[in-house]
Every structure is written in structure tokens, then in C-alpha cells.
Amino acid sequence: MTFQTSLRAALFGLTALTLGSAAQADQLADIQAAGKIVTATDMHYAPFDMLVNGTYEGMTKDLFDEVSKEIGVEPVYQDIPWTAELPGLEVGKFDIVIAPVTITPERLERYTFTPPIADATVSLVRAAANDAIGTPEDIAGKRVGVQQGTAQFRQLQAYGETLGGVDVREYGTTDEAYADLAAGRLDAVAGSLPNLTYLVKNRPETFALFEPASFGEPTYFAWVLRKEEASESFAAAIRDAIQKMTEDGRVQAIQEKWLGSYTELPLDVAAE
Structure with missing residues (x-):
């Protein structure tokens, strides 16, 4: 075997290994293996996200605490300026943006959204x-x-x-x-x-x-994940958790606690 042949074989093997790893990438599996979900939110957006005497609380935290329990991991909450959240998500600094993000057609093209968590009109x-x-x-x-x-x-x-x-x-x-x-x-x-x-x-x-x-058209808030194949399982797990929480009354209880009333929300964000 010549040096060139050996080099080509080595490069082919390395490429196949890389492609195989990419094909097997699964964000949910990685999160469950790590035992945590790394999040980003702006903790200055009451009643969703607040710092009260240095402690993070709000409607978002209550909802995501329950979602994390359903997935079987611990949430890691980070206070990030809003303008840095979506750019940080795109480069992989965190797993999900849980600051309430308004669903828009432009954002739907760029990101994966969870089911709505609140009215955003x-x-x-x-x-x-x-x-x-x-x-x-x-x-x-x-x-x-x-x-x-x-x-x-x-x-x-x-x-x-x-x-x-x-x-x-x-x-x-x-x-x-x-x-x-x-x-x-x-x-x-x-x-x-x-x-x-x-x-x-x-x-x-x-x-x-x-x-x-x-004023204007009715809109909704949701959480945001990267729009990639690796995130599909994670998005599905969050959707399943929110659906279960809606059916068993946890979503209603959390809404009423923070907003004073309950609004039934759609599960299909693409239609909004």
C-alpha cells in the first residue's frame, strides 16, 4: 500500500467517523446524560422572570421547573441580556432560551419554538x-x-x-x-x-x-431551541411535557398564580 493510498484511507475513515457522529447527535440524549438543561433568560421581565432579593422566580421558572421534572433533569438558569440570548443560542452557549419569545413568521423560519406559554399581544x-x-x-x-x-x-x-x-x-x-x-x-x-x-x-x-x-394582531410567547435535526427530540420532549401539564391542570394553576386568570393556548405554533 502506497503512502497516498494510506492517507486517502485514513482521511476516508476520519470523514466517515465525523459524519457518523453528526448523524447520531441527539440533544435530548446529551441533556439526559449530563443531567441538566442549560437555559438563558432575562430575569427582569415580570411576571415571567424576576430576581426577588437575589432569588430567581416567576411564571417561566415555575413552568420550566415542571418541564425539567418531566424530562428527568435539573434546570440551570442563567440571567442573560435579551439582545444576547438568540445569538448565544445559535452558537451553542445554552440549550434553550426560556425568556418569553414572541412567535413571528420570521423567527419560525430560523428557530424551533415550543408550544406557547402565554399570550403576547x-x-x-x-x-x-x-x-x-x-x-x-x-x-x-x-x-x-x-x-x-x-x-x-x-x-x-x-x-x-x-x-x-x-x-x-x-x-x-x-x-x-x-x-x-x-x-x-x-x-x-x-x-x-x-x-x-x-x-x-x-x-x-x-x-x-x-x-x-x-392593539395589533394577537400573538403568543414561547421558548426557543436551535432549528436543527439534533434538537428535534428535545423539542418533542418539551411539547409532550407541556401537553401533559396542560391536561393535568399544572399549566392552569401556574397561569392563575402569576397572571390571575387562565388562557387556553394552542399546541401547534406553526399555525400561529
């Missing part, structure tokens, strides 16, 4: 003492805060164009936007209906919902 909140505005149309020409990089930001921009323009102010977190609204530096804040309902419920002396609060 964009809505508006104002200072309780500000009676000069009250309906969505009143934000024309006003200063409206919104978290940067979100679907709510894009929906606010599009809605503002129909009104002749809105002064959109971007924030790294919703907490920062709420603080500026309370201080009078904003006229309104746009966000998902569950977030704003929770805010007003807990701080009625400071904030009030618009009437009607929502």
Missing part, C-alpha cells in the same frame, strides 16, 4: 395620574418606551406609522422603561398584555392600562 400602559391619554390612538406624537429587539418594538413602530409617527424610545429592560414612565420621562410603555397587567395589578397607584390596552 402588544399593549400599552400609562402613568395612573395622566388622564390626557387613554386609548392607543392617543400615543400619536408621544414618547413611548419599549424593550429593544422585541416583537413588541416592531409592532409599536408599525402602529406608530399608521398614526403619523410616535417617538419610540428603546430600553434594555422593561424595568428601565417603567421607571422612566413613573418619573414622567415617557408618556406610555408598550409591552405584552400579561406583563403590563401584572405591573398594574401590583402598582395601581402608579400605572394604568389604556382602554382598550391592546
